[in-house]
Amino acid sequence: MNITHLKRLHSDSLKWRHLVLIALLAIVTATRLSPALGTFYTTHVYPVIGRVISPVSGFVPFAIGDIFIFLSIAWAILYPAMKRTKIAVFCVAEYLLWVYAWFYMAWGLNYSQPNIYQRINMKPVEVSKTRFKTFAYQYADSLNKLSEECRVKSEESKWLRENGNDYKENVKCEESILQGYYRVDDCGINAPFNHHPHVKTMVFTPLSSMAGITGSMGPFFCEFTLNGDLRSHEYPATYAHEFAHFLGVANEGEANFYSYIVCTASSDMAVRFSGYYQIFFHVVNDVFDILGQKEGAVFLKHIRPEIIKLAKSDRRYWLSKRSKVINAAQDIILDLYLRGNNVAEGRKSYSQVIALILAWEDKKAHLTHSYREHNTHPEN
Numbered sequence: 001m002n003i004t005h006l007k008r009l010h011s012d013s014l015k016w017r018h019l020v021l022i023a024l025l026a027i028v029t030a031t032r033l034s035p036a037l038g039t040f041y042t043t044h045v046y047p048v049i050g051r052v053i054s055p056v057s058g059f060v061p062f063a064i065g066d067i068f069i070f071l072s073i074a075w076a077i078l079y080p081a082m083k084r085t086k087i088a089v090f091c092v093a094e095y096l097l098w099v100y101a102w103f104y105m106a107w108g109l110n111y112s113q114p115n116i117y118q119r120i121n122m123k124p125v126e127v128s129k130t131r132f133k134t135f136a137y138q139y140a141d142s143l144n145k146l147s148e149e150c151r152v153k154s155e156e157s158k159w160l161r162e163n164g165n166d167y168k169e170n171v172k173c174e175e176s177i178l179q180g181y182y183r184v185d186d187c188g189i190n191a192p193f194n195h196h197p198h199v200k201t202m203v204f205t206p207l208s209s210m211a212g213i214t215g216s217m218g219p220f221f222c223e224f225t226l227n228g229d230l231r232s233h234e235y236p237a238t239y240a241h242e243f244a245h246f247l248g249v250a251n252e253g254e255a256n257f258y259s260y261i262v263c264t265a266s267s268d269m270a271v272r273f274s275g276y277y278q279i280f281f282h283v284v285n286d287v288f289d290i291l292g293q294k295e296g297a298v299f300l301k302h303i304r305p306e307i308i309k310l311a312k313s314d315r316r317y318w319l320s321k322r323s324k325v326i327n328a329a330q331d332i333i334l335d336l337y338l339r340g341n342n343v344a345e346g347r348k349s350y351s352q353v354i355a356l357i358l359a360w361e362d363k364k365a366h367l368t369h370s371y372r373e374h375n376t377h378p379e380n
Contacts, residue, residue, distance in 0.1 A: 021094070024101040031109050038112025039119075042248045047193045049106060050222050050246075057221035058198035065218030066203035066225065072099060107219030110250040111341040116257070116356065119188035122363045124355065132290050135358060136299060139283055142264075143276045144304045150273060173236040173271045174199065177243060180262035189258055190247045197246065199239060201228045210323035211330035214238050217245035229321060231314065236271040237263050237278035250341065253352030260357060280311060282354055 031037040057064055076096060080088040117124055125131075178192055185191035202208045202216065205228035214227045215238045224242040226235070240259035249255050256279070263275020288296035300308065 021097060021101060024105060025097065028101055028104040028109065032104070032112050035112065035114045035118075038109060039114060041109045042113040043190065046107065046110060046248050047190055050193045050248075053106070053222040054194045054197065054246075057218075057223045058194075058196075061200070063200040063203050063218060063223060063225045064221045065223055068220055070204070103219050106222065107217065107248075108250075108341070110248045113248075113250075115251065116188050116254050117359070120363070122359050125359045125362055127290070127355070127358055129290060131358070132286065133295070135354075135361075136283055136287050136291075137302065139276070139279075140299065140302050143273075143280070143307060144302075146269065146273045146276060147304050147307050150269060170235060170239075173266075173268055173274075174239060176266045176268040176271050177236065177240045177262055180240070180266055181243065181247065181258075183265070184258065184262060187258075187261070189244065189249055192247065197243070198223070199242070200225045202226065205229055206321075207326070209318070209321035210326040212318065212322055212327050213330065215242040217242060222246070231317065233270070233274055233277060233310070234314070236266075236268075236274035240271075240275070241278075251352075253356060256353035257356040257360070260353060261360065277307075277310075279353055279357075280307070286354055 031041055072095075076092050080092050082088075113119070116122065174197075178195075178197070181189070181192050200218075200223055202213075202225045208214075208216075208227050209229045214230055214234065215225060217224050224246045226238055226242065230238055237259050240262050241255045244255040244258040249258060260275055260279060263271050263278070266272050266275065284296070284300070287299045291299070
């Protein structure tokens with residue numbers, strides 16, 4: 001085989017590689033611009049990808065995606081710096097385009113689906129002060145009641161401790177959450193496509209804690225990870241949040257919403273408490289913003305002392321691990337990332353969970369009323 005023939009083969013391989021890359025980028029661009037294609041991807045394409053990739057990556061005990069991202073960043077910086085040629089720069093640019101295409105084809109196109117209001121025909125609500133106040137105090141009563149039940153039943157409340165996680169308790173709560181997602185598969189989210197999902201611990205847990213990250217979805221290998229520093233009462237709700245991402249929910253507020261409705265409906269007391277507690281700071285912030293400082297102070301007095309103590313302890317715990325510089329940089333990057341993926345609210349999308357819960361309660365109330373009306377006046 002002569003040199004000319006080898007060059008021709010190399011040229012042909014480059015041509016095909018570039019054609020495939022262009023085709024993938026075209027598919028990504030078209031889908032990102034079309035909610036209909038986004039829906040098709042989320043409901044038909046992504047579950048197949050998940051069924052294939054997730055079990056395979058699950059055999060690896062560590063988060064492959066964390067290592068992949070680290071090595072990709074390191075190579076993209078060091079390779080052109082060492083080579084100092086235009087070809088090296090072009091190689092890195094092409095590699096990053098492949099990573100971009102891979103990210104969207106493997107998971108990222110879930111951002112293109114319509115929002116939850118459109119998916120389940122749910123109307124956004126205009127929240128009055130009276131309506132929100134009613135919700136806030138009902139929420140507080142539920143949280144207080146659970147906290148008291150956990151205190152009384154000490155054998156069931158051992159999970160509510162200062163630090164650490166218990167493996168058996170985690171497995172128990174994971175199974176409860178998995179079953180919960182089977183029950184809400186008609187609520188605008190895919191049914192679980194992996195019956196034995198393998199959650200992994202973040203490889204760079206200390207760095208994640210510095211940035212204030214408690215969990216993440218690994219899009220490249222269809223895996224989700226949790227921060228190894230998570231406290232026991234935070235574990236169920238965080239697991240449920242990342243599991244929602246794993247099932248194809250990209251929006252952060254929606255992931256919080258699904259975590260809330262799955263956890264609070266669980267028969268496991270620890271999971272229920274975690275589900276209510278995860279939105280505690282969102283509720284408190286909204287109480288002060290919507291109802292004012294005076295009502296905010298009254299509301300805090302309505303919360304059981306041990307819950308306030310737990311919230312203060314959590315805040316101290318995470319602040320002791322956080323780096324202001326890394327956290328600030330992460331906030332900027334995350335905000336740009338979310339806005340670049342059709343999440344106009346950026347990081348504020350996390351706090352949309354309260355609006356979604358209120359809209360969901362309205363929808364359930366309307367369905368219940370319609371059902372009763374139908375049974376009261378059946379058609380002849």
